[in-house]
Amino acid sequence: METQLHHVLELEQLTPETFLIHLDRQNFSFKPGQYAILRNPKTGEGREYSIYSSDREDRLSFLVREIKTGEFSRYLKHLKVGSELAIEGPRGFFILDEKSLNGHPLLFIATGTGISPFHSFVQSYSNLNYQVLHGIHFADEAYGRAAFHSDRYLLCASREDKGGYFGRVSYYLKEHKVDENLICYLCGNSDMIEEVTNILESNGVSPENIRTEVFF
Ligand SMILES: Cc1cc2nc3c(=O)[nH]c(=O)nc-3n(C[C@H](O)[C@H](O)[C@H](O)COP(=O)(O)OP(=O)(O)OC[C@H]3O[C@@H](n4cnc5c(N)ncnc54)[C@H](O)[C@@H]3O)c2cc1C
Known part of the structure; x- marks a missing residue:
């Protein structure tokens, strides 16, 4: 596994708690949806972060x-x-996968910074047939919203009535039955992923069509 040094180009504060870090990309190649391990070059300490930017950009960004x-x-x-x-x-x-890239209906479900891989998907591929549910606490946490087509995006705000839906993504999915043929991609905290997986399976979505990335 390759490790390379990159320079910080910009830190963009989005909310008091959340920021984008933009780095020079150099020859770093990746598939949208993948993550990288960012490391302190002096101590070697590091953590995993999903890539937020598209595979078309010169810079590499992380939320x-x-x-x-x-x-x-x-x-x-x-x-x-x-x-x-x-x-x-x-x-x-x-x-x-091929099927997802070729027009099959997709459901993207994210909590918080779990929106990152989906941001990279939609910025990298222009013809995806997706709907996205983004679960956050407050409406100002709608990171990257502008990248998604407004008809395909639903903000689920759990602590204020300012999103498209007032409540958690899991509540939305309990109230709105999903098509069992969807391919579903889930990214965020493990509690959401476990709860939403159970809801999707009880709607008839097969386990192989539920793909997950757990942040913590
Ligand atoms: C595959 C993968 C991709 C990830 N992508 C991202 C990403 O794109 N953006 C991002 O911000 N984080 C992401 N994370 C989480 C990230 O790797 C770190 O765990 C996080 O930044 C906390 O690191 P820390 O050293 O500050 O806290 P630590 O000292 O490692 O942890 C302190 C506490 O914070 C909890 N915690 C960890 N992450 C979060 C979180 N996001 N929200 C709330 N509590 C948390 C931990 O469970 C722990 O209890 C990802 C994790 C994985 C496994």
């Missing part, structure tokens, strides 16, 4: 939520423009 008690996300937040970060990868299998 990071700062965890107040977390070591690495706070280290990333305080990086200066021009400093170096080691990137190992790409890694992972949360990528679109």
Whole structure:
């Protein structure tokens, strides 16, 4: 697995807790949906982050939520423009298969920064037949919303009535039956993934059509 040093081009604060880190891409090649391990080049410490940017861009971007008690996300937040970060990868299998790329109806379900791989999908492939459910607490956490077609995007805000749906993605899915032929991609925290997988399976979606990426 290759590790290479990349330079920080920009840190873009989206909300008090969440930011985008943009790096020079160099020759880093990946499939949309994959993640990389970002490492402190001095200590070797690192964590996994899904790639937010598309495979068409010159820069490599990651969407990071700062965890107040977390070591690495706070280290990333305080990086200066021009400093170096080691990137190992790409890694992972949360990528679109032939059928998904060829017009099959897809359901993307994300919580929080779990929107990253979906952002990379829609920015990389222009003809996907998708719907996305993005679960967040407050409406200002609708990271990357502009990249999604407004008819294909539903914001599920659980703590204020300002999204398209007031409640968690799992509540939405309990109230709205999904087509059993959908291929579903789920990304975010493990509680959401477990709950939503059960709901989808009880709707008749087969386990091989439920693909998951667990963040924590
Ligand atoms: C495949 C994969 C892809 C990932 N992609 C992303 C990504 O695109 N963006 C991103 O922000 N994180 C992502 N993560 C999580 C990331 O790797 C780190 O775990 C996270 O940034 C916390 O690191 P830390 O050192 O600050 O906290 P740590 O000291 O490692 O953890 C502190 C606590 O925070 C919890 N925690 C970890 N991640 C989160 C989170 N996102 N929200 C709430 N609590 C959390 C942990 O369970 C732990 O209890 C991904 C994880 C995996 C496995």
